Amino acid sequence: MRAIRLVSGFIGVAAAAVWFTAATDERAQSAQSLLTARCAACHEARGSGKLKRIQDVRKTPEAWSMTLMRMTIVHGVKLTGRDRRTLVTYLSNTQGLAPSESTKYRYILEKTPGLTDTGPSDLLTQMCARCHSYARVALQRRDKAEWLKLIDFHLGQYPTTEYQALGRDRDWWGIATTKVVEALAKALPYNTKAWTAWKDRKSPNLAGVWRVIGHQPGKGDYEGTLTIRAGRSGDSYSVVTRLNFAKGTITRRGGAVIYNAHEWRASTKGEDGRVRQVMAVSEDGNSMTGRWYSRKSDVIGGTLRAIRIEGAKTRVLGVSPSYIKRGTSAKITISGVRLSLDFDLGEGLAGRVLEKSANRIVLLVRAAPDAAPGARDIKVGKAKLAGALTVYDKVASVKIVPARTYARIGGNRGPIPPVPAQFEAVAYMAGADGKPGTKDDVRIGVMEAKWTVANFDATAKAMKDKEFAGRLTQSGLFLPAGAGPNPARRMGTNNVGNLKIIGTIAGIKGEAHLFVTVQRYVDPPIR
Numbered sequence: 149m150r151a152i153r154l155v156s157g158f159i160g161v162a163a164a165a166v167w168f169t170a171a172t173d174e175r176a177q178s179a180q181s182l183l184t185a186r187c188a189a190c191h192e193a194r195g196s197g198k199l200k201r202i203q204d205v206r207k208t209p210e211a212w213s214m215t216l217m218r219m220t221i222v223h224g225v226k227l228t229g230r231d232r233r234t235l236v237t238y239l240s241n242t243q244g245l246a247p248s249e250s251t252k253y254r255y256i257l258e259k260t261p262g263l264t265d266t267g268p269s270d271l272l273t274q275m276c277a278r279c280h281s282y283a284r285v286a287l288q289r290r291d292k293a294e295w296l297k298l299i300d301f302h303l304g305q306y307p308t309t310e311y312q313a314l315g316r317d318r319d320w321w322g323i324a325t326t327k328v329v330e331a332l333a334k335a336l337p338y339n340t341k342a343w344t345a346w347k348d349r350k351s352p353n354l355a356g357v358w359r360v361i362g363h364q365p366g367k368g369d370y371e372g373t374l375t376i377r378a379g380r381s382g383d384s385y386s387v388v389t390r391l392n393f394a395k396g397t398i399t400r401r402g403g404a405v406i407y408n409a410h411e412w413r414a415s416t417k418g419e420d421g422r423v424r425q426v427m428a429v430s431e432d433g434n435s436m437t438g439r440w441y442s443r444k445s446d447v448i449g450g451t452l453r454a455i456r457i458e459g460a461k462t463r464v465l466g467v468s469p470s471y472i473k474r475g476t477s478a479k480i481t482i483s484g485v486r487l488s489l490d491f492d493l494g495e496g497l498a499g500r501v502l503e504k505s506a507n508r509i510v511l512l513v514r515a516a517p518d519a520a521p522g523a524r525d526i527k528v529g530k531a532k533l534a535g536a537l538t539v540y541d542k543v544a545s546v547k548i549v550p551a552r553t554y555a556r557i558g559g560n561r562g563p564i565p566p567v568p569a570q571f572e573a574v575a576y577m578a579g580a581d582g583k584p585g586t587k588d589d590v591r592i593g594v595m596e597a598k599w600t601v602a603n604f605d606a607t608a609k610a611m612k613d614k615e616f617a618g619r620l621t622q623s624g625l626f627l628p629a630g631a632g633p634n635p636a637r638r639m640g641t642n643n644v645g646n647l648k649i650i651g652t653i654a655g656i657k658g659e660a661h662l663f664v665t666v667q668r669y670v671d672p673p674i675r
Contacts, residue, residue: 179238244408256283262550292333352433364450544584546658560630573597573651617645
C-alpha cells in the first residue's frame with residue numbers, strides 16, 4: 149500500500165507521515181488476510197505466502213475489478229462492496245502497472261470515443277482484438293507460462309473461439325499457444341525495469357488547489373479549478389471541480405481514490421449529473437492528465453489537465469479560442485498559473501486587457517489585416533506555449549472528427565440506454581501550395597458548424613436510414629432512435645442505419661461516416 153503524508157492543524161509533518169504509514173501498513177495486512185480468506189481455497193499459496201495466478205499478474209484497477217466480478221459471478225466467491233474496494237486497492241497497489249507501462253493505452257481506461265483500436269501486428273489484431281480491444285490485453289503483464297494459461301482460459305470459457313471469424317481455416321490452437329504466447333511474453337512481460345523502479349513508490353499528497361483546463365466536444369474549451377482535500381484514509385480524497393465554459397460554469401463535488409501512486413479515479417456529481425474522472429498523476433505529483441465522462445454515457449465528456457498551483461512557476465496552459473481571423477478582433481482567454489501582464493502575442497497582434505487574475509487573463513485581441521497567417525507562440529513573462537494561437541485568412545477545408553464512428557440504438561422501454569455520437573467540425577486553411585484538402589493544410593481549430601445528416605449510400609437510402617436511425621442536433625450530437633423492431637420500417641427491421649454526417653463552416657463542407665448499430669449487452673470497465 150502507498151503511504152501519504154498529510155498534515156492537519158495539530159499534527160506535524162513527521163508525525164502525520166508516521167501515522168498514515170502505520171495506518172497504510174495495517175490496511176495492507178487486513179487486505180492480505182482478506183485475499184487469503186476469500187481466494188486461497190482455489191488459489192494455491194506458495195512458500196512466500198503469495199497466491200498462484202493472482203500474484204502472477206499485474207493489472208489496472210479496472211481490470212482487477214473485472215477479475216473480482218468474474219469470481220463472484222462465475223465461481224461464487226462472496227464479496228461485499230467493502231471487500232471489493234479493499235481488494236481492488238490492494239491488488240492495484242501491489243500488482244499494478246508502472247506509469248510508462250500504461251501510457252500508450254490509457255484511452256481505453258478514459259473511454260475516449262471515436263478511436264480505432266488495433267494490435268501492434270496483424271497476428272495480435274486477429275487473435276486478440278477481434279473480440280475486445282487490444283488495449284485490454286496490453287494493460288496487463290504476465291510471464292510466458294501465465295500467458296499460456298490465459299489462452300487455456302479463453303478456450304475453456306469460450307469453446308467456440310477457434311471456430312469464429314478469423315479463427316477458421318487455420319491452426320488456431322497451434323498459433324495461439326506458440327506465436328501469440330511468444331509475442332505477448334516478449335511485449336508484455338511480468339518483470340520489467342519500469343515496475344521494479346516504481347513498485348515501492350509512495351503516493352504523493354495531492355491535497356491542494358489545482359488549475360485545470362480542457363475541452364468538451366460539442367460544448368467547447370473550459371478552464372477552472374480542482375480543489376482536493378484529504379479523506380479518511382491515506383488513499384482517498386474529497387474533491388470539488390469548477391469548470392468555466394464560455395456559456396456558463398459547472399460545479400461538481402464528490403470523492404476520489406489514488407491507486408498505485410499514480411492512478412486517479414474520482415466520482416462527482418453536479419448540475420450535469422454524475423461524472424467520473426480518470427487521470428494519470430505525474431511522477432513528481434504536481435500534474436495530472438486524463439478525461440472525465442458522464443456516467444450515463446461516456447461519449448459525453450472532455451479532456452482534463454490539472455496543474456498544482458502551490459509551488460508552481462508561471463505557466464501558460466491554454467488559449468481559447470485558439471484562432472483569430474486577420475483584420476478582426478476577438479476576446480481571447482489565456483489560462484495558466486501565476487500569470488503577469490508581461491505578455492507577447494507575436495507580430496501583427498495587439499491585446500487590451502479586459503480581465504486579470506493570477507491564473508487567467510482575458511484580452512481583446514486585434515489581428516492586423518496584414519498579419520502573417522500561421523500558428524503563434526504565446527508568452528507570459530518567461531513562460532511560453534508554442535503554437536497556441538493561429539492567425540488565419542479564410543477557411544479552405546473542413547474535417548469532421550471523428551471521421552468514422554458508431555452510435556447504438558437503445559432505450560424505448562428497454563433496459564439498455566442508447567449510445568450517442570459526438571462530432572466536431574475542424575477548420576483548416578490552405579498551406580503553402582494554396583490548395584485546400586492537401587497534406588500541408590494548416591489547422592485553424594474547432595468552429596461552430598451547421599449540421600446535417602444524409603444516407604450514406606443507395607442501400608441506406610432504400611432503407612430510409614436517415615428517417616429512422618436518429619437525429620442530429622446543432623451541437624454535433626447524434627441521438628440514436630429507440631431499440632426494437634420497427635413495424636414502420638421495411639421488413640420491420642430495427643432502427644439501425646448507415647449515415648453521412650455533414651458539418652458546414654463558411655459554406656465549406658466536411659463529412660464523416662456514422663454506423664448506427666445495435667445495443668452493447670455486455671459493457672465491462674475495459675472493453
